[in-house]
Amino acid sequence: MSLHLHRNIFGNPSNAGNVLSKAETDKLFTSWVLNPRLQLHMKQVAQLMKCWAAEKEMLDEVDQWRWEMAGLLHDADWDQWPDQHCKKIIEELESRNIDPEIIRAIASHGPLHFGVEPETKMDKMLYAFDELSGLVHAYALMRPNNYVGMDLKGVKKRLKEKSFAANVSREDIDDACKRADESLDDIITFIIPRQAAVK
Numbered sequence: 726m727s728l729h730l731h732r733n734i735f736g737n738p739s740n741a742g743n744v745l746s747k748a749e750t751d752k753l754f755t756s757w758v759l760n761p762r763l764q765l766h767m768k769q770v771a772q773l774m775k776c777w778a779a780e781k782e783m784l785d786e787v788d789q790w791r792w793e794m795a796g797l798l799h800d801a802d803w804d805q806w807p808d809q810h811c812k813k814i815i816e817e818l819e820s821r822n823i824d825p826e827i828i829r830a831i832a833s834h835g836p837l838h839f840g841v842e843p844e845t846k847m848d849k850m851l852y853a854f855d856e857l858s859g860l861v862h863a864y865a866l867m868r869p870n871n872y873v874g875m876d877l878k879g880v881k882k883r884l885k886e887k888s889f890a891a892n893v894s895r896e897d898i899d900d901a902c903k904r905a906d907e908s909l910d911d912i913i914t915f916i917i918p919r920q921a922a923v924k
């Protein structure tokens with residue numbers, strides 16, 4: 726099954742800055758995503774996107790929400806329509822005249838799967854956080870104290886064990902860090918405390 730999108734232009738430039746409200750996003754999120762584990766993953770990635778926008782990109786609250794919204798909705802169609810993954814949420818957001826940068830970030834969050842190159846920093850960080858967030862959370866679940874006391878060294882040890890969270894692509898992680906021009910260590914160190922706060 727190919728999830729290749731076979732296109733490279735998303736949304737309409739005249740919709741720049743258009744977002745869903747928090748309530749509208751929550752409504753879409755809860756009606757499309759029924760699996761609590763996937764919901765948590767999407768909330769974790771959303772929190773990381775928001776924090777990165779605020780702390781590293783120094784963006785204002787309006788832009789922080791654009792980053793957060795991309796994180797909250799990036800896997801919205803995976804639960805109920807896996808064979809239309811990415812395509813369905815993209816078309817939904819296009820039909821609602823949403824900012825093309827948000828739609829593009831979602832479309833490029835798996836370049837090896839969807840065939841869309843991450844271009845902006847928002848695109849690149851969504852791709853990087855997507856896989857690394859999953860690995861860090863899998864590690865938290867196997868630790869007696871969850872995120873408490875977790876450090877970079879422990880995460881990297883798990884990353885080297887191919888059998889640990891084997892569905893998390895090490896190839897995607899390497900590719901994402903290179904594209905984002907951020908070190909693996911810095912991204913993991915950023916993730917641990919911020920992801921720990923998401924319930």
Ligand SMILES: [Fe+2]
Pocket residue numbers: 766770799800855
């Ligand atoms: Fe994801």
